[in-house]
Amino acid sequence: MKDARESMDEDPPRVESATIEDLPALVELVMELFSKSKDFAPDHDVQEKGLQLILEQPSRGRIFVLRNNHRIFGMVNLLFTISTARGGFVILMEDVIVHPDHRGQGYGRMLLQHVVEFAKQKNFKRITLLTDKISEESQEFFAKNGFEYSNMIPMRRIID
Numbered sequence: 092m093k094d095a096r097e098s099m100d101e102d103p104p105r106v107e108s109a110t111i112e113d114l115p116a117l118v119e120l121v122m123e124l125f126s127k128s129k130d131f132a133p134d135h136d137v138q139e140k141g142l143q144l145i146l147e148q149p150s151r152g153r154i155f156v157l158r159n160n161h162r163i164f165g166m167v168n169l170l171f172t173i174s175t176a177r178g179g180f181v182i183l184m185e186d187v188i189v190h191p192d193h194r195g196q197g198y199g200r201m202l203l204q205h206v207v208e209f210a211k212q213k214n215f216k217r218i219t220l221l222t223d224k225i226s227e228e229s230q231e232f233f234a235k236n237g238f239e240y241s242n243m244i245p246m247r248r249i250i251d
Contacts, residue, residue: 102159104198106205109146109154109166116163117142117154120188128223145170155205157189157198165189167202169209177216182206184220203236221245 109117118139125133145152145168157165168186173179184206189199210218220238222229 102161104157104159104164104201106155106157106201109156109163111143111146113154113156113163114139114142114146117156117166120163120166120190121186123190124186124188130223142168153209155202155209157193157202164193165198165202167206169206171215174216179214179216181217181219182210182215184218187220199232200236203233207237 118135121138121142122133122135125131125138142154145154150171152168152170154166154168156163166186166188167184170183170185171180172183174181187199187202189202206218209215218238219241220233222233
């Protein structure tokens with residue numbers, strides 16, 4: 092029986108735009124991410140609706156997936172908005188996920204490099220992300236990949 096790394100060599104991963112057919116796999120990844128968060132509660136129907144809205148409206152955002160021929164094992168969600176500070180379009184990056192079985196192999200870096208190249212090609216002015224305050228591992232990962240801390244702090248108001 093082949094180990095995961097050996098089968099990845101034979102079926103190399105690639106980053107691609109997600110399609111509506113990918114929705115079930117995307118929901119599972121987001122559910123996994125939210126199950127470890129103190130700020131979000133996993134809710135299959137809610138996550139499915141949010142992801143579907145992005146997939147159906149490419150002008151609002153994009154989802155990129157990390158996949159091989161057999162499965163999706165990573166994703167990143169990009170939402171587009173306008174910054175008056177930067178005088179143009181910017182990206183809010185959310186839901187950067189690599190399945191736990193595939194972490195530590197450079198796949199997260201692959202996703203981020205794809206996002207940066209996409210942003211450059213489309214002339215976006217900034218990429219902003221939120222990461223868990225309690226996850227030093229996530230913060231270190233993003234810092235190693237060129238992200239810096241901001242003097243801005245997130246605040247929110249949930250509207251029910």
